Amino acid sequence: xNYISGKDNTRLYVKDWGSGQPVILxxxxxxxxxxxxxxxxxxxxxxxxxxxxxxxxFGRSAQPWSGYDYDTLSDDLAAVIDHTxxxxxxxxxxxxxGGEVAxxxxxxxxxxxxxxxxxxxxxxxxxxxxxxxxxxxxxAFDDTARLLHTDRAKFFSQFFRSxxxxxxxxxxxxxxxxxxxQTIALQxxxxxxxxxxxxxxxxxxxPDLVHFxxxxxxxxxxxxxxxxxxxxxxxxxxxxxxASLLExxxxxxxxxxxxxxxxxxxxxxxxxxx
Numbered sequence: 407x408n409y410i411s412g413k414d415n416t417r418l419y420v421k422d423w424g425s426g427q428p429v430i431l432x433x434x435x436x437x438x439x440x441x442x443x444x445x446x447x448x449x450x451x452x453x454x455x456x457x458x459x460x461x462x463x464f465g466r467s468a469q470p471w472s473g474y475d476y477d478t479l480s481d482d483l484a485a486v487i488d489h490t491x492x493x494x495x496x497x498x499x500x501x502x503x504g505g506e507v508a509x510x511x512x513x514x515x516x517x518x519x520x521x522x523x524x525x526x527x528x529x530x531x532x533x534x535x536x537x538x539x540x541x542x543x544x545x546a547f548d549d550t551a552r553l554l555h556t557d558r559a560k561f562f563s564q565f566f567r568s569x570x571x572x573x574x575x576x577x578x579x580x581x582x583x584x585x586x587x588q589t590i591a592l593q594x595x596x597x598x599x600x601x602x603x604x605x606x607x608x609x610x611x612x613p614d615l616v617h618f619x620x621x622x623x624x625x626x627x628x629x630x631x632x633x634x635x636x637x638x639x640x641x642x643x644x645x646x647x648x649a650s651l652l653e654x655x656x657x658x659x660x661x662x663x664x665x666x667x668x669x670x671x672x673x674x675x676x677x678x679x680x
Contacts, residue, residue, distance in 0.1 A: 416467070416468045421457065421459070424454060428493075430498070434501030436602070444662070444666060454677060464593070464594040469595035479605070495520060496523065496677055504529045516619055521621045528611075529638065559588070570658055620648065622646050623673075
């Protein structure tokens, strides 16, 4: 199976590796399912079924003009769960993908989900407001949109350096890896890139937190400059029952590269827990 149809008939590209209990991996902005490849392979090699899909507008999925709100994106996740026949699944969302996890738990009642994981996640609320003082100012997101409009390729070349901690002393991130991620990012539709920026920066997931009824693992780097830990993981851990928080000291946003081996070990330990 390579493609499925979402609720509104949008075609979604799906990777489905291995067999056993399903682990559904949801990628971040502005990437695709390919960003999960090395983690997914280890999950499949460990005796589980690794499922990853390209968000609408990204990678090999269709590029509709609309549907980049989190209600629709969580409906896409529901379609992936349904079409793959997944039950007793673990759903793991990285960065923007954490929002799909949260909205799925509320909008779809966590159907077929046994456990959840939030990795470098945007949950619970990215935007700075009077009742969310640790959030990021709207002007910062406006600046990102302006830079994307000015020179999208140049923006991504700089963005991924911070994303993977290449600008941190002592961290080695190859030029080839940065080029690969930039290539993946440029496969997305410009409309989807901008619309999803708006969605993950402005959607308030705080009301969704009470709908997490399953064991939830939260993993976040303490030097994440893309989604700062104080405004995300630490707040989510307080708001989600049955949540455990693992802080990676000194780690940046892109943990699937910077701390790949540790992330794989921690995810597998969580998956294997009865």
